[in-house]
Amino acid sequence: MDTAVVWFRDDLRLTDNPTLSRALEAAERIVPVYVFDPRRRGETQYDTPKLGPHRARFRRESVLDLRTRLRERDGDLLVETGHVEDVIPELVDRYDAAAVYAQTKPATEERSRERAVRRALPGDVDLRSQWTHTLFHPEDLPTAVDRIDDTFTPWRHEVEAEATPRKPAPAPESVPTPAVDASTVPTLSALGFDDPPADHRAVLPFEGGESAGKRRLEAYVWERDCLRTYKQTRNGLLGADYSSKLSAWLAAGCLSPRWVHREVQRYERERVANEDTYWLVFELLWRDFFQFQFAKHGDDFFTETGIRDIEKHWQRDRAAFRRWTKGVTGVPFVDANMRELERTGYVSNRGRQNVASFLTDALEIDWRWGAAYFEAQLVDYDVASNWGNWAYQAGVGNDSRDGYFDVLWQAGRYDPDADYVTTWLPELEGLPPEYAHRPWRLSDADQDRYGIDLGVDYPEPMIDVEARFDQLDER
Numbered sequence: 525m526d527t528a529v530v531w532f533r534d535d536l537r538l539t540d541n542p543t544l545s546r547a548l549e550a551a552e553r554i555v556p557v558y559v560f561d562p563r564r565r566g567e568t569q570y571d572t573p574k575l576g577p578h579r580a581r582f583r584r585e586s587v588l589d590l591r592t593r594l595r596e597r598d599g600d601l602l603v604e605t606g607h608v609e610d611v612i613p614e615l616v617d618r619y620d621a622a623a624v625y626a627q628t629k630p631a632t633e634e635r636s637r638e639r640a641v642r643r644a645l646p647g648d649v650d651l652r653s654q655w656t657h658t659l660f661h662p663e664d665l666p667t668a669v670d671r672i673d674d675t676f677t678p679w680r681h682e683v684e685a686e687a688t689p690r691k692p693a694p695a696p697e698s699v700p701t702p703a704v705d706a707s708t709v710p711t712l713s714a715l716g717f718d719d720p721p722a723d724h725r726a727v728l729p730f731e732g733g734e735s736a737g738k739r740r741l742e743a744y745v746w747e748r749d750c751l752r753t754y755k756q757t758r759n760g761l762l763g764a765d766y767s768s769k770l771s772a773w774l775a776a777g778c779l780s781p782r783w784v785h786r787e788v789q790r791y792e793r794e795r796v797a798n799e800d801t802y803w804l805v806f807e808l809l810w811r812d813f814f815q816f817q818f819a820k821h822g823d824d825f826f827t828e829t830g831i832r833d834i835e836k837h838w839q840r841d842r843a844a845f846r847r848w849t850k851g852v853t854g855v856p857f858v859d860a861n862m863r864e865l866e867r868t869g870y871v872s873n874r875g876r877q878n879v880a881s882f883l884t885d886a887l888e889i890d891w892r893w894g895a896a897y898f899e900a901q902l903v904d905y906d907v908a909s910n911w912g913n914w915a916y917q918a919g920v921g922n923d924s925r926d927g928y929f930d931v932l933w934q935a936g937r938y939d940p941d942a943d944y945v946t947t948w949l950p951e952l953e954g955l956p957p958e959y960a961h962r963p964w965r966l967s968d969a970d971q972d973r974y975g976i977d978l979g980v981d982y983p984e985p986m987i988d989v990e991a992r993f994d995q996l997d998e999r
């Protein structure tokens with residue numbers, strides 16, 4: 525074949541990108557393209573934006589880095605704006621391409637865009653889609669995706685016993701590309717966003733792109749040797765190194781999970797293999813699990829009753845929801861996490877679990893509102909990881925137990941000195957930890973003593989949270 529189009533989607537990398545490798549094997553010349561489709565910036569049915577400034581910035585930087593890496597290999601990247609089903613066929617025509625290679629993902633909109641492109645291509649041009657974003661390839665699973673277990677542990681045991689990840693492929697040395705018109709990557713403001721202000725409290729700057737993703741892995745695993753203690757530190761809340769922070773690069777496909785896995789194996793050979801090093805792979809299996817669950821259950825993940833048809837009586841109180849999103853519930857551990865999310869696009873796994881449980885268990889607000897809000901805010905948003913974890917937390921997903929997080933207990937356990945809470949809520953600084961986590965217990969005299977006016981400097985709690993948790997305990 526003379527020419528093939530490679531349509532980059534959530535696979536903005538050259539190392540271990542089977543879509544690109546297959547196209548290079550089949551064609552003499554490649555037309556690499558990335559399309560900024562305005563529908564990715566639309567609104568959800570819950571009146572929340574689908575994309576916020578943190579991920580828009582990260583995506584734009586990732587596209588710029590991809591273009592640089594292609595240019596270093598005799599290639600280039602066409603950057604277009606428009607509906608993919610208009611842009612891709614137009615390029616096929618312009619470059620007389622015989623096939624289109626693209627990544628496939630298991631979620632509704634991603635699949636419908638793929639179908640639309642396929643339909644819009646001339647009859648003799650194939651769309652050859654490749655599943656490239658998980659550690660295990662679905663064809664290598666011991667049980668076909670539509671019959672896999674809905675519970676993580678048995679699924680993991682089976683996969684660990686019977687499957688092996690495929691070897692990651694190195695980046696191609698050359699990507700021969702026909703002369704393409706110089707295309708510009710739209711500025712953030714052309715994409716409709718203001719540059720999010722940098723916040724010195726952010727765990728990382730999260731620069732987009734394969735190059736920055738590899739640098740992060742190098743720093744975390746090799747330079748600072750953090751992998752050897754990962755399981756012990758992963759529930760942390762402050763700083764760059766309590767967990768890998770690779771999620772944003774994995775979600776945009778700047779890093780391949782197989783490549784990350786291979787680095788873990790290399791570390792295990794060259795430095796140490798222990799429960800902590802294994803645990804990073806364990807977490808990558810959670811990531812795979814949600815991807816395959818989406819392939820199995822599809823749209824059911826977006827319904828109120830989830831994949832298990834669980835009826836709950838969800839509240840739809842916009843004012844209460846807004847207090848949660850803005851981090852002004854009056855419950856410091858919740859508010860600190862929500863403010864970190866809004867300011868930086870990232871929050872720890874521990875924080876995500878707590879704020880999700882507070883919304884769905886304590887306030888009983890429709891879990892899909894929370895998932896939709898995260899969709900806009902997260903720098904590492906991934907449809908299956910986000911909606912799968914939210915459904916799980918809300919008790920309508922891959923968990924048959926109906927547990928909840930007592931955020932006050934969690935705050936005491938994971939933030940005993942209230943360092944995290946006072947980092948994000950400086951108005952509580954100077955309070956002893958038990959008050960920083962429960963400011964409603966401050967008497968008037970205490971408020972005078974510590975110089976804080978509850979209801980003015982920091983909100984009164986929106987519910988009697990201690991009574992609410994007693995109630996939940998009795999359920």
Ligand SMILES: Cc1cc2nc3c(=O)[nH]c(=O)nc-3n(C[C@H](O)[C@H](O)[C@H](O)COP(=O)(O)OP(=O)(O)OC[C@H]3O[C@@H](n4cnc5c(N)ncnc54)[C@H](O)[C@@H]3O)c2cc1C
Nearest residue numbers: 767768769770771807811873876877904905906909910913
């Ligand atoms: C309500 C809620 C929403 C979430 N939404 C997302 C999301 O949109 N995108 C996302 O990548 N993760 C999501 N997670 C999972 C998890 O919180 C993040 O992956 C993790 O905090 C990212 O930080 P890290 O890269 O340092 O993770 P690490 O602890 O270093 O883990 C390594 C990698 O494993 C994967 N991983 C870890 N935990 C999970 C998990 N529970 N589910 C799926 N993958 C996991 C991630 O790719 C992560 O980068 C969500 C969790 C909850 C509770």
